[in-house]
Amino acid sequence: ENISDSSLNITDCTQVVVPEEVFFTVAAAGILENLLILIAVVRNKNLHLPMYFFICSLAISDMLGSLYKTLENIFIILCKMGYLTRHGDFEKKLDDAMDSMFILSLLGSIFSLLAIAADRYITIFYALRYHNIMTLRRALVILAIIWTFCAGSSIAIALFSYEAATVIPFTILFPLMMFFILCLYVHMFLLARSHAKKIASLPTSTVHHRTNMKGAITLTIFLGVFLCCWAPFVLHILLARFCPHNPYCACYMSIFHVNGTLIMCNAIINPMIFAFRSPELRSTFKKMLYCSR
Amino acid sequence: MSALRLISNRTSQQALSNSDYTWDYEYYEYGPVSFEGLKAHKYSIVIGFWVGLAVFVIFMFFVLTLLTKTGAPHQDNAEPSEKRFHMNSFVADFGRPLESERVFSHQMAEESQSLFHFCINEVDHMNKAKESQKGPSLESNTHFQEVPRSSGMFEEDLHSLTKFNIPNFVNTEQNSSLGEDDLLISEPPIILESKLVMQSSHRILD
Numbered sequence: 001e002n003i004s005d006s007s008l009n010i011t012d013c014t015q016v017v018v019p020e021e022v023f024f025t026v027a028a029a030g031i032l033e034n035l036l037i038l039i040a041v042v043r044n045k046n047l048h049l050p051m052y053f054f055i056c057s058l059a060i061s062d063m064l065g066s067l068y069k070t071l072e073n074i075f076i077i078l079c080k081m082g083y084l085t086r087h088g089d090f091e092k093k094l095d096d097a098m099d100s101m102f103i104l105s106l107l108g109s110i111f112s113l114l115a116i117a118a119d120r121y122i123t124i125f126y127a128l129r130y131h132n133i134m135t136l137r138r139a140l141v142i143l144a145i146i147w148t149f150c151a152g153s154s155i156a157i158a159l160f161s162y163e164a165a166t167v168i169p170f171t172i173l174f175p176l177m178m179f180f181i182l183c184l185y186v187h188m189f190l191l192a193r194s195h196a197k198k199i200a201s202l203p204t205s206t207v208h209h210r211t212n213m214k215g216a217i218t219l220t221i222f223l224g225v226f227l228c229c230w231a232p233f234v235l236h237i238l239l240a241r242f243c244p245h246n247p248y249c250a251c252y253m254s255i256f257h258v259n260g261t262l263i264m265c266n267a268i269i270n271p272m273i274f275a276f277r278s279p280e281l282r283s284t285f286k287k288m289l290y291c292s293r
Numbered sequence: 294m295s296a297l298r299l300i301s302n303r304t305s306q307q308a309l310s311n312s313d314y315t316w317d318y319e320y321y322e323y324g325p326v327s328f329e330g331l332k333a334h335k336y337s338i339v340i341g342f343w344v345g346l347a348v349f350v351i352f353m354f355f356v357l358t359l360l361t362k363t364g365a366p367h368q369d370n371a372e373p374s375e376k377r378f379h380m381n382s383f384v385a386d387f388g389r390p391l392e393s394e395r396v397f398s399h400q401m402a403e404e405s406q407s408l409f410h411f412c413i414n415e416v417d418h419m420n421k422a423k424e425s426q427k428g429p430s431l432e433s434n435t436h437f438q439e440v441p442r443s444s445g446m447f448e449e450d451l452h453s454l455t456k457f458n459i460p461n462f463v464n465t466e467q468n469s470s471l472g473e474d475d476l477l478i479s480e481p482p483i484i485l486e487s488k489l490v491m492q493s494s495h496r497i498l499d
Contacts, residue, residue: 013336186357189357190360193360213358216360220350220353220357224350224353224354227346228346232342248331248335248338249338251336251338252338252339255339
């Protein structure tokens with residue numbers, strides 16, 4: 001192929017750069033928020049339940065994602081200022097380590113969301129045996145398995161990221177998990193709706209459509225947020241692997257930093273829609289904040 | 294992600310003679326990409342992707358909303374039934390300060406035990422003593438506290454339900470005191486149980 005300078009004209013898609021202040025603010029907010037959740041769950045004995053352990057797992061993976069982005073930015077700044085060489089071996093290894101941290105964060109997020117959905121599902125549909133099925137010890141074992149698997153996969157993917165064989169399973173896993181989580185929640189949702197129907201069909205009863213509507217909104221927010229924050233990045237990986245020279249693909253890939261910022265925004269939003277919906281956690285938070293004053 | 298740049302570096306190695314590993318903000322060298330003669334707008338993938346995503350999310354929302362159309366009639370009711378369903382609206386505002394999540398999972402289990410009662414035999418004959426043993430939910434807690442507990446009768450009823458393997462344990466965790474609700478003293482058990490389950494599932498979804 002000829003490299004012609006005329007191709008670098010004003011119709012190029014230049015990289016969309018997110019200002020560093022925005023980047024660091026979003027990342028710091030994400031890390032802080034999730035750290036607070038971890039501290040709150042650790043300190044309050046009432047929160048030592050499987051449900052909160054899964055929420056903690058989600059908080060950890062969100063923290064890792066934000067941490068990765070922060071570290072990467074710091075290293076790039078250091079490179080620009082000349083403290084780190086750009087071509088060294090050490091930098092390459094560091095870069096690989098950070099890539100695997102990022103993939104670990106993504107996989108951890110997906111599996112934590114799956115664990116949260118499964119836990120809620122068991123709570124509703126296997127309620128009589130919930131305490132036997134989901135003991136504290138089992139929850140910890142499940143989390144250990146999940147994180148070991150994620151760590152192994154992330155290292156493997158980071159090392160072999162050049163092969164199509166790693167990119168394809170990675171990008172298939174994402175919609176598959178989303179779909180599975182969606183099915184679990186829709187089933188729970190349908191149960192809630194059928195109960196609303198049964199109650200409404202009884203005499204002298206009213207129906208609060210508002211509560212059902214709120215369920216639809218909550219579910220949409222759950223899944224919509226995850227989709228909107230992670231799907232752009234997953235598409236980026238696909239396009240980078242399969243059509244890097246296509247101008248359309250190149251234009252999509254130029255907004256890479258926006259996609260990265262979206263992932264960090266997901267780290268900020270996730271606690272709000274999972275952790276902060278629990279009144280016990282909120283009251284623990286308030287206690288922590290007021291005591292620290 | 295610089296791994297991606299590594300990918301792009303390797304694929305463009307046919308074109309570029311020396312594409313060594315660089316760590317830079319510019320993740321992609323646009324050398325081999327020609328932007329001449331594009332038929333569609335250059336950001337068409339970006340626009341198409343986000344529009345598609347928005348459409349999908351809105352579609353999902355409408356599907357879920359349609360599912361919520363139970364079609365039940367609204368009724369203008371006297372005070373008691375409004376109070377009865379005041380606790381349904383409780384799940385909408387999830388911020389009741391008295392709710393203790395410590396009992397939440399226990400409550401979920403016990404409330405959903407009532408789900409099985411409801412599904413199985415539409416219990417009319419199960420008296421409130423059994424319910425008090427098995428289902429301390431927030432709203433009905435004051436109601437349940439006043440009723441004496443008898444585990445034996447409950448177990449007998451459950452044994453008749455051979456379909457379910459119901460564990461022989463009771464976990465009646467006392468939660469914090471309730472607020473204003475002195476509800477449900479006279480309420481039939483079916484409504485109570487159904488509402489409990491609905492609340493539990495709504496509590497998750499709200």
